[in-house]
Amino acid sequence: MKRGFTLVEMIVALTLFSLLVGGLFYSLSGGLRNWRKISRRAALGQIRLIVAERLCADLRQGVVLPGSTSSEAIVRLDGDQVSYQLSAGKVKRNSAYLTVEGEIGRLEFAYHGRLTEVRLDGLSFEVQARNE
Amino acid sequence: MRKSGSALLIVIMVASVLMTLAVILTRIVYNYSVSEALAAEREKAFWLAEAGLEAGKVELARDPGWYTDLPSGPPVGHAGSLPSGSYQLVRVKDQNALSAVGRSGRTKVALEITFSTGPFKTLSWSQI
Numbered sequence: 001m002k003r004g005f006t007l008v009e010m011i012v013a014l015t016l017f018s019l020l021v022g023g024l025f026y027s028l029s030g031g032l033r034n035w036r037k038i039s040r041r042a043a044l045g046q047i048r049l050i051v052a053e054r055l056c057a058d059l060r061q062g063v064v065l066p067g068s069t070s071s072e073a074i075v076r077l078d079g080d081q082v083s084y085q086l087s088a089g090k091v092k093r094n095s096a097y098l099t100v101e102g103e104i105g106r107l108e109f110a111y112h113g114r115l116t117e118v119r120l121d122g123l124s125f126e127v128q129a130r131n132e
Numbered sequence: 133m134r135k136s137g138s139a140l141l142i143v144i145m146v147a148s149v150l151m152t153l154a155v156i157l158t159r160i161v162y163n164y165s166v167s168e169a170l171a172a173e174r175e176k177a178f179w180l181a182e183a184g185l186e187a188g189k190v191e192l193a194r195d196p197g198w199y200t201d202l203p204s205g206p207p208v209g210h211a212g213s214l215p216s217g218s219y220q221l222v223r224v225k226d227q228n229a230l231s232a233v234g235r236s237g238r239t240k241v242a243l244e245i246t247f248s249t250g251p252f253k254t255l256s257w258s259q260i
Contacts, residue, residue: 012140013140013142016144024150027154027158034165035161041168041172042171045171045172045175049175052179113190122176123175123176123179123216124176124183124214124215124216125180125183126187127183128189128190
């Protein structure tokens, strides 16, 4: 009568088990890394959306001033002057920063008559400024 | 009493459970990734459609009679493009509605506004 496992059985079982556990950890860590990457991208998408909506609202209600360039939009808004630009990797509205470094990599403007084209990272849109 | 080969059997059973978990996790991450990519495309398409409407509003402010299509036949519209994709703008003659379809990749978003002219005023906005 035999009791327990044989040595060969144990070696084969442990080898298989360690291979599988190793594979599982590799898969788990890869999955978690991807999850973090996708979550970060989703969060950046939300930030981009907030900036786009803010910009859009200001441009719609304002008058784009002649000093505006492809890197800076200057808008007159209810008597105040508001400027948007990317400064040190951050979106700057007048002296306040709307984002932190690395959240938005590109902010460019182009002007086609009454339409202002905005390129905000991968997002691009046009807004009709009041420009009366 | 244990029979020969039972350790292997236990390992295979445990391994099956672990592999199932790994497959489930991979599937969840993959689905999340696909849905996130789709959401990003939808966002781009939405802003493209908005850009189309803005372009239409400019035309209508300049000329309230501006149109892209006649009431008969399928609408062809007026096309425009931006770095993130393109849009198609439709205003059927004499109808006080303006619609725009934004396209980014294979994703489309359609928006429609109704308006009154003289002066131009937006009455309603909807996603269709």
